[in-house]
Amino acid sequence: MTIDVIMPRVDMTMERGTIRSWSAEPGAALRTGQTLFVIETDKAAMEIEAPADGILGEILVPAGREVPVGTVVALIRTVGADAATGHAPPRPVSVPPAPAPAQQAPAIASTSPPAAPVASATPAVALARPRATPLARRLSREYGLDLAAIDGSGPAGRIGRADVETALARRASAPLPAAAVVERPALRAAVPFQISAILDLAALDAVRARIASALPGGRRPGLTAMILRILVAVLPRHPAIAAVPGSDPSRVDIALALEVDGAFAAPVLRGMERLRVPGIVAALDALRGAAPGTREGDPAPRLLLANPGALGLEDFVALHDGAPVMSIGARRSPCGTARVTLAADRATLDPVAAAGFLSDLRGCVAAPETVL
């Protein structure tokens, strides 16, 4: 069998690459992982490893030539392949073949070390980019993660959503690089900050009216229920929004600011990740009946949601046992907007992560059909 070696994409923006030098001659025996050639991009030089055991057949792209990513640059004959029939089919690649070392392979094959059979049929692809699901690719793109640095837990090491989320949680809990920490330790103890956004509620109102028909009694779900529903969809994407860094991002527990007997209370709604709007409405109703107690071992809520807007008031800025506090302000008619403010502590939440979360939330409220 002949395996194509292609010009790999070694960073996200790379379109073309130049081979600086070849580390093996045609006819040389190769081991998987051994350096095969060195490429130069506009940023760096990088050693590229052989994707399979075998004999280096033709070098199709000589050193010094710049070619697009994906171009076949050489052929590897796996041991046992018939050199006469082992050629890859012609490819639509405008690269002239190098001086033909064609018929050397059989002679070399007998002197080469016995090699393990190559299991994968597409090592050329594996060389270029890691095995990952489309969802994992999209998430890693959105969060700026390098897929090559993520361990895949799926079949054949495929990277799935869970692996990306694990990597994100690890990144969120990892200490900042030393150079980036400019605050003195004393200041890191509690550095409150807040950040606000204006929510466009028009689309959400339309969904509320539509959902009403599915609810008992045709009741329109309240704004709090709808915002909770959006949070259920958005929070798993933002593992940084948590009282305890590194906690399970798929779990959505939210504390709700309520008035109970004339005083402030913050009962926690648990297991929200399983709920849709009707379930959330039911949970809110149950909460007003009797607030659930906290059991031993329950994790801290991801955030505290307050809705001072229901009283015609604006921002409720506070910290809640290390969890960020999100408050929804009064609805501004006639434009149908409301201000949302996220208050948190820099010791537990990076403002950049907070901004990313709030911006995602704003987008989802404006276009709820993307998450509902």
Added chain:
Amino acid sequence: MPLAPYRVPIGTAEIRRHGSTATVVATSIMVSRALEAAEILAGEGIDAEVIDLRSLRPLDRPTLIESVRRTGRLLVVHEGVQTLGIGAEISALIAESDAFDFLDAPIRRLGGRDTPLPYNPVLEKAAVPQLGDIVAALRALAEGR
């Protein structure tokens, strides 16, 4: 089946069970089997959404796409021969849609065997997907296989 006269809308699929782990799209008798399979697997933490297609043409694309965007996994179960069947069409439809970027596992099809439907009842059972086949396919899908 209701005793009174009833209408089934043409062109809209019905979500018969809401779930978050995987979408199972089924037709006719496979719907009830898929629902049963979903209940069995609910105990294993696999929360499948089951969609009854109801009509093949017009095909309710938005419902399918929206569901797969949420779950990231798709299994199509149908009684007809798997090769070149409705499962292949729905699989292609999803892969071509913007649900592609939300797929977290390869799409799976589960259809009948590549054979004319046998008259012998034992062989007939073996030729079309049974509850156990759906459970196995759904479990494999949830594991990303």
